[in-house]
Amino acid sequence: xxGVTQTPRYLIKTRGQQVTLSCSPISGHRSVSWYQQTPGxxxxxxxxxxxxxxxxxxxFPGRFSGRQFSNSRxxxxxxxxxxGDSALYLCASxxxxxxxxxxxxxxxxxxxxx
Amino acid sequence: xxxxxxxxxxxxxSEGALVLLRCNYSSSVPPYLFWYVQYPNQGLQLLxxxxxxxxLVKGINGFEAEFKKxxxxxxxxxxxxxxxxxxxxFCAVSDPTTGTASKLTxxxxxxxxxxx
Numbered sequence: 001x002x003g004v005t006q007t008p009r010y011l012i013k014t015r016g017q018q019v020t021l022s023c024s025p026i027s028g029h030r031s032v033s034w035y036q037q038t039p040g041x042x043x044x045x046x047x048x049x050x051x052x053x054x055x056x057x058x059x060f061p062g063r064f065s066g067r068q069f070s071n072s073r074x075x076x077x078x079x080x081x082x083x084g085d086s087a088l089y090l091c092a093s094x095x096x097x098x099x100x101x102x103x104x105x106x107x108x109x110x111x112x113x114x
Numbered sequence: 115x116x117x118x119x120x121x122x123x124x125x126x127x128s129e130g131a132l133v134l135l136r137c138n139y140s141s142s143v144p145p146y147l148f149w150y151v152q153y154p155n156q157g158l159q160l161l162x163x164x165x166x167x168x169x170l171v172k173g174i175n176g177f178e179a180e181f182k183k184x185x186x187x188x189x190x191x192x193x194x195x196x197x198x199x200x201x202x203x204f205c206a207v208s209d210p211t212t213g214t215a216s217k218l219t220x221x222x223x224x225x226x227x228x229x230x
Contacts, residue, residue, distance in 0.1 A: 004157070031216055033216055033217070033218075035218075042220060042221075042222050042223065043204065043206075043218075043220035043223075044220075045217050045218060045219070048216050048217060055216075056216065056217045058217070090157055090158065092158075094216055096216075101146070101208070101216045102160055102163060103160070103216065103218065104160070105150075105157035105158040105159070106157050107155075107156055107157045108156075108157050
């Protein structure tokens, strides 16, 4: 089975711009979660989508949003980028119904905001 | 709220020596516990998970962890370190009771260095 794929792998944006990141989960996995990883704050949960609905949300401003499509692929969007948004964004997929919800991570998208 | 504390941001061991990475958790209910490893420029790979079925959990690559409720700990060990074990290790916790079982709270990570 193919793993979790994320595109693009690297991205450079300018402050004030917006960005969209994409995640394709493992086939059959219906839950997709997003995490932000920075040297200062570590790994932080952004949100989780299941069956095209946001099921859980972390403590991030409204500039961070996401969605999930009927094929379980997910996108996250960050509007009005700030320098502090520079991070590795990780996507993880889960085969729901399998406790305790092993999450399989993709390689991440490294976003640099200048 | 749940939290995880990883003692020691950097640990250095000699090849062949015991690896011990410490993790203490805070949770009001029996949690789900995980150890992940991250190699440079890669995502996270699950090493092992605590399911409440057994307190000693065996994972991949020779790692294991023991859940100790009385000490609220879930330390990761490996009897003999290999050079290939050099990476960053994360302990994570989730709450199985509130519908947020898929929301992982991570520790700050421990970078393991293996020397010859």
